[in-house]
Structures are given as C-alpha cells and as structure tokens.
Amino acid sequence: GAVVSQHPSRVICKSGTSVKIECRSLDFQATTMFWYRQFPKQSLMLMATSNEGSKATYEQGVEKDKFLINHASLTLSTLTVTSAHPEDSSFYICSARGLGRGGEQFFGPGTRLTVL
Amino acid sequence: ILNVEQSPQSLHVQEGDSTNFTCSFPSSNFYALHWYRWETAKSPEALFVMTLNGDEKKKGRISATLNTKEGYSYLYIKGSQPEDSATYLCAHHSSGGSYIPTFGRGTSLIVHP
Numbered sequence: 001g002a003v004v005s006q007h008p009s010r011v012i013c014k015s016g017t018s019v020k021i022e023c024r025s026l027d028f029q030a031t032t033m034f035w036y037r038q039f040p041k042q043s044l045m046l047m048a049t050s051n052e053g054s055k056a057t058y059e060q061g062v063e064k065d066k067f068l069i070n071h072a073s074l075t076l077s078t079l080t081v082t083s084a085h086p087e088d089s090s091f092y093i094c095s096a097r098g099l100g101r102g103g104e105q106f107f108g109p110g111t112r113l114t115v116l
Numbered sequence: 117i118l119n120v121e122q123s124p125q126s127l128h129v130q131e132g133d134s135t136n137f138t139c140s141f142p143s144s145n146f147y148a149l150h151w152y153r154w155e156t157a158k159s160p161e162a163l164f165v166m167t168l169n170g171d172e173k174k175k176g177r178i179s180a181t182l183n184t185k186e187g188y189s190y191l192y193i194k195g196s197q198p199e200d201s202a203t204y205l206c207a208h209h210s211s212g213g214s215y216i217p218t219f220g221r222g223t224s225l226i227v228h229p
Contacts, residue, residue: 004159034216036219041221042221043120043205043219043220043221043222044205044219046216046218046219049216093159093160095160104150104162104165105150105162105207105217106159106162107152107159107160107161108159109157109158109159110159
C-alpha cells in the first residue's frame, strides 16, 4: 500500500510555543489530506480536511487560527499548533487520500504532542 | 443510529479462538465502509473497503460482511493469533457531501498466547 510519513513522531514543548507537524505522501499524490486528533480512549476526531492548493476546511469547534494547515503540494501538508497550551497535548495523526472520493485513506504514524 | 458505533470496546481472547465485532452506522446515504487495523506504534492499515449491500470480503483469516440496509458490518477473525492484537477501526462514508469518513472508537483486540 501507499506510504505516508509524519514528522516528528513525538514532541515536547513549552506552553506558548508553536509546533509544526509534517505529513508526507511518499509514493503517491495526495489530493486530499486529513488531520485527526485522538484523545485517550476516544475515536479519531477529524480536525480539518485540506485539498492541495486550497484553504483547509475545518470541522466545527476547531479554531483555524490555532491550528494552521497548509497543503502546498500534492505530497506535503503541515499542521502548525500555534501558541500551544497544555490542553493541546494530544495525539495528532494525518491521512492522505488519492483520487476517488470514497477511496481508502493512508495514515501516517502520528505525532504525540506534549505541552508543558 | 446517528453516529458510527463499534462494539465491543475491547476484547480479550485466547490464541486459536475465533471472534467477531460490530460496526454500526447510519443506513441512509451510504457510500462506503472501511475497516482498518491499528497496531500499537504503527499507522492504521486499511483492511477492507466495502461498498455494496451484502458484500463479503476476506483476507487470510479475517473477513467482513456488510448490511447497508440495517446499517452494520461485522469483522470476523478465525483462529486468532497474538499478532492479530490491535485496534480495529471502521470508518463510514456517506454520500451527498464531501465523502469525509466518520470513524468509530474502535475495538481493541488482545489475543493471549
């Protein structure tokens, strides 16, 4: 199957700093990328959907100024958590989907963010 | 059913046991259902993409069925092995929108040797 990488896998930062997470599709062109957040013992919660070259679509309740998403190319999307606070500590995971709206998604390995 | 629900939440079985779990989803505007296996410290891996009512898919000892009219899918594992231990996620895609999937909470399976 297709491979999606995510970097970094783990990050610890101080409150008030910004953290950037990269999601790359390594062997296919990802027309759509999804960013999820997972709280302990909860399902994957979709934060936003990004299509290459256009603005991301954020889910209700997700602050777009807080979670900046950029999908500048068909192989790279970034999520920047701005002015991070301890409540932003979570597991963030991206997925990428090629052509075909009902197609399967290929997931990155996720990023564990801890804000002190 | 308004959301995607998976049951049971967790499951412990002995090596060699067969097991199954359920994904329930809204039956209206169905487009597709995906099953994923998510092993600890790895990326979720797609198992099946199911689109037609009555679909049955099989991959080795794992199989899945789909009933779109009543809104459920079953995942079966025959002769469970310790390496089957993982969280199994289902994701429901509805039509008429942007085809964004809704995930269930997953079923955590632990197979004891």
